[in-house]
Every structure is written in C-alpha cells, then in structure tokens.
C-alpha cells in the first residue's frame with residue numbers, strides 16, 4: 001500500500017485518541033467525563049479542526065510550488081540566454097532578462113502565476129513550450145512571429161517563464 005500523508009492528515013479522524021486502545025467500558029467512561037465539561041469538548045473540537053485545516057492548507061500550498069508547472073530536465077538559465085539571443089525582449093518585458101523592455105507585446109511578468117497563454121490556452125508547460133516553439137501553428141494569424149526556436153530551447157525558455165512568480 002502507498003503511504004499517503006495528505007490523505008491521512010486531511011481525510012483522517014479529527015480525534016486521533018479515538019482510534020487507540022480506549023475501548024469498551026474505559027472508553028465510555030472517558031466520553032462521559034468529557035461530556036460533563038462542554039466547554040472542554042468545544043475547545044478540543046475547535047483546536048483539532050484548526051490543526052487539521054492548517055495541515056491541509058500547508059500541504060496544498062507546497063504542492064503548488066513544486067507541482068505541474070515544473071518543466072522537467074530543462075534549464076531556466078539556458079532559457080534566459082536563449083531569450084536574449086532570440087530578441088524576445090524587443091517585444092516583451094521580461095523580468096531578469098537584459099534589455100527585455102519591449103512594449104509591443106504583453107509583458108511576461110509573473111508569468112508562472114498566469115492562468116492563460118495569449119488569452120486562449122491554459123498555462124501549462126506543454127502549451128507554453130508549443131507556443132514558444134511555434135506560435136503561428138497554435139494560433140494562426142496572431143502577432144507573434146515564429147522565431148525558429150527549437151523544441152529544447154523552448155523547454156528551457158518555458159522553464160524560465162514558469163519560474164516567474
């Protein structure tokens with residue numbers, strides 16, 4: 001069986017002590033004693049719910065950082081050099097890329113956080129690689145020309161752009 005810490009933390013019981021050895025008579029005594037103090041019970045419920053919620057939200061935000069927008073095996077540094085070489089900055093503003101301050105195309109700031117590419121395509125690594133590789137095939141007639149970028153170069157460039165948070 002695969003160990004799934006997320007599921008254990010988010011879907012599991014709120015009261016870990018309930019799962020233990022407290023069975024039968026001993027357990028019902030414990031419950032009765034707890035129920036005699038409603039404020040204690042309420043406090044315990046609030047605390048454990050808050051702890052479970054914190055565990056769930058922190059595991060979710062972690063998976064966002066390392067998740068689906070990582071371009072495997074690509075080099076963002078090489079991508080940066082390739083964008084300088086292809087002159088992407090003549091048309092785009094690109095944070096961290098020398099002289100990339102063009103104004104004729106949309107700025108690529110915070111690109112890793114954007115939902116879409118050119119307003120049409122979901123911003124996934126695969127779509128971004130295809131766009132950089134061959135924007136005219138993806139959206140015929142749009143204003144970004146095909147620049148002859150190879151697939152490997154497009155992967156490196158996509159890795160750089162998806163890192164822009």
Ligand code: HEC
Nearest residue numbers: 086087088091104105106116117118119132142143144157
């Ligand atoms: C001649 C100008 C020009 C050059 C050079 C150029 N682009 Fe573009 N690019 C555009 C235009 C115009 C658009 C907007 C297309 C649209 O939305 O229809 C665009 C759109 C994009 C988008 C989508 C932007 C968004 O807001 O969704 C990305 C990503 C992109 N270009 C990357 C690059 C990269 C990487 C290079 C260099 C390899 C490059 N571009 C070179 C003109 C250019």
